Amino acid sequence: xxxxxxxxxxxxxxxxxxxxxxxxxxxxxxxxxxxxxxxxxxxxxxxxxxxxxxxxxxxxxxxxxxxxxxxxxxxxxxxxxxxxxxxxxxxxxxxxxxxxxxxxxxxxxxxxxxxxxxxxxxxxxxxxxxxxxxxxxxx
Amino acid sequence: xxxxxxxxxxxxxxxxxxxxxxxxxxxxxxxxxxxxxxxxxxxxxxxxxxxxxxxxxxxxxxxxxxxxxxxxxxxxxxxxxxxxxxxxxxxxxxxxxxxxxxxxxxxxxxxxxxxxxxxxxxxxxxxxxxxxxxxxxxx
DNA sequence: AATAGACGTTATAGTAGCTATAAGGTCAAG
DNA sequence: CTTGACCTTATAGCTACTATAACGTCTATT
Numbered sequence: 001x002x003x004x005x006x007x008x009x010x011x012x013x014x015x016x017x018x019x020x021x022x023x024x025x026x027x028x029x030x031x032x033x034x035x036x037x038x039x040x041x042x043x044x045x046x047x048x049x050x051x052x053x054x055x056x057x058x059x060x061x062x063x064x065x066x067x068x069x070x071x072x073x074x075x076x077x078x079x080x081x082x083x084x085x086x087x088x089x090x091x092x093x094x095x096x097x098x099x100x101x102x103x104x105x106x107x108x109x110x111x112x113x114x115x116x117x118x119x120x121x122x123x124x125x126x127x128x129x130x131x132x133x134x135x136x137x138x139x
Numbered sequence: 140x141x142x143x144x145x146x147x148x149x150x151x152x153x154x155x156x157x158x159x160x161x162x163x164x165x166x167x168x169x170x171x172x173x174x175x176x177x178x179x180x181x182x183x184x185x186x187x188x189x190x191x192x193x194x195x196x197x198x199x200x201x202x203x204x205x206x207x208x209x210x211x212x213x214x215x216x217x218x219x220x221x222x223x224x225x226x227x228x229x230x231x232x233x234x235x236x237x238x239x240x241x242x243x244x245x246x247x248x249x250x251x252x253x254x255x256x257x258x259x260x261x262x263x264x265x266x267x268x269x270x271x272x273x274x275x276x277x278x
Numbered sequence: 279a280a281t282a283g284a285c286g287t288t289a290t291a292g293t294a295g296c297t298a299t300a301a302g303g304t305c306a307a308g
Numbered sequence: 309c310t311t312g313a314c315c316t317t318a319t320a321g322c323t324a325c326t327a328t329a330a331c332g333t334c335t336a337t338t
Contacts, residue, residue, distance in 0.1 A: 013296085013297080014315085015296075016297090019296060023295090034305070036316080049267050052267070056243060056247075069260075069263070070263055077251045077255050080251065081248060081262060084244055087244060088241065088244040088248065091237055091244060094237055095234060095237045095238070098230055098234045102231065104195060105195060105223055105227040108195075108223055112216045112220065121219050122216075123223060128187065142285095142286075143286080155325070162324090171286095173332080175285085175286055176287090199324070
């Protein structure tokens with residue numbers, strides 16, 4: 001199975017597959033006589049696993065750890081749960097930050113109307129003055 | 140006012156100030172005889188504006204547009220409202236994506252326990268099999 | 279006057295997770 | 309034997325910074 005077929009089956013781009021290989025998420029596959037990457041069923045399963053993890057927002061580093069856990073079956077799977085739990089908390093923090101943004105943007109919206117020009121614009125004035133609590137936390 | 144003082148007043152890093160200058164958000168300031176950047180009150184206000192926008196998640200490109208609108212007071216401020224509206228919709232889309240992630244991660248969590256090793260791990264098995272609807276939309 | 283240390287300067291590379299481009303090699307069909 | 313679809317590597321770009329190196333300036337203390 002060549003890289004294009006693999007990518008199409010899984011639903012990603014060929015460059016992405018090579019990118020994962022370069023990051024060590026996928027091993028170096030066998031090569032055809034013409035130096036094309038030649039994938040098998042295991043590679044396909046691994047790629048599916050990676051894409052499923054990515055769809056959940058797991059980082060490449062997190063996926064690397066999951067793969068290590070997978071390949072050392074004697075390890076306790078508590079670590080897997082912990083990773084998911086941590087990631088879920090990350091997601092919840094992000095949501096909270098977005099919720100606050102949403103509120104601030106809604107306040108900002110419609111502070112002016114089409115009858116005014118930008119030198120009287122309430123939005124611009126608010127942006128110039130207000131100290132919004134930052135969501136991109138850098139003190 | 141030197142760059143360090145400016146940055147400290149606003150609450151960002153000096154490198155960040157130079158970064159904004161390099162992106163054209165801040166103009167090239169006056170220089171002291173010793174070639175240090177020398178900022179005035181207007182520069183400070185501009186930087187405050189930029190940081191307020193960033194705290195709301197506006198991109199540098201969006202901020203560039205807002206500054207253009209600011210500097211051309213004859214333009215209608217409807218455009219400003221539209222930009223905020225678009226950004227708000229972005230934020231809402233991101234929240235929806237995160238909400239779905241959250242649900243999936245919660246389903247995943249605790250599929251296994253500390254009495255099992257990773258070769259029996261329900262989480263890993265789920266990740267290998269399930270086709271999650273992607274939040275990082277690249278079909 | 280010399281020197282330490284706190285600040286400033288530029289240039290360059292790195293971060294995450296890809297995407298885009300160039301310049302070329304392989305293979306099957308017509 | 310050429311066209312076109314696919315593959316190869318290498319390199320640069322994206323966002324919004326952060327980090328590093330190697331050097332210049334200014335103030336204060338010795």
